[in-house]
Amino acid sequence: MSHRTCSRREFLAVAAVLLTACGQRPRNQPLPDWMLTPDNAEDPDLVRDMLVIQDLLVRHGEIRREVQHYSYGIRATTTSPAADLAARIREHVDQMRSRLRRGAAIRQEDPLFAAVFAHHQAVDLQVERLPGGVRVTEVSDDPVTVMLLRQHAVHAVSEFVAGGIDRARQPTPLPPGYPG
């Protein structure tokens, strides 16, 4: 399949069309610029990954999520009764795991995401595929990285599931007591 990068303007236009096609209310404008990696010309996977994220946000009401906490990290179960959405959740996690491995940052004007990617080498992310989605175990030997993983699981992903695009348009605070 051929693949080309598109400009930020083209991407936002696609996002707008998709949201309209999905019957979103007008206040659900396209995802803001700051959700994107600083220079998407250097990130050929960005549009592909953002289109998956957009599906998850638009259909957030069909997603269920539980987070368990451990001293060394978290285990989160994210599922949907809709088989196509369950597949999108798995796709997103595979894409984000690859980004963490490569350090290919996304959503870098959100302080929490900037910090997560600054610590990407200290994160171990394991995925168990479930019939309705995924169970992800994220751990680290570094206590500061564990703080970030916990904040990301509870105050980013779980809030995105609860609030969809409206929540995703807001930044995510660093965890209380974060030293950096």
Ligand code: HEM
């Ligand atoms: C309803 C919307 C979303 C769902 C259901 C979702 C789901 C997930 C899940 C299951 C994980 C694995 C870690 C965990 O379970 O805590 C994850 C990781 C990740 N997601 Fe999402 N996500 C959503 C929205 C977003 C958005 C809006 C972004 C950024 C624009 C994003 C970027 C990431 C990144 C960078 C990771 C890897 C970082 C890490 O796990 O520490 N996600 N997401």
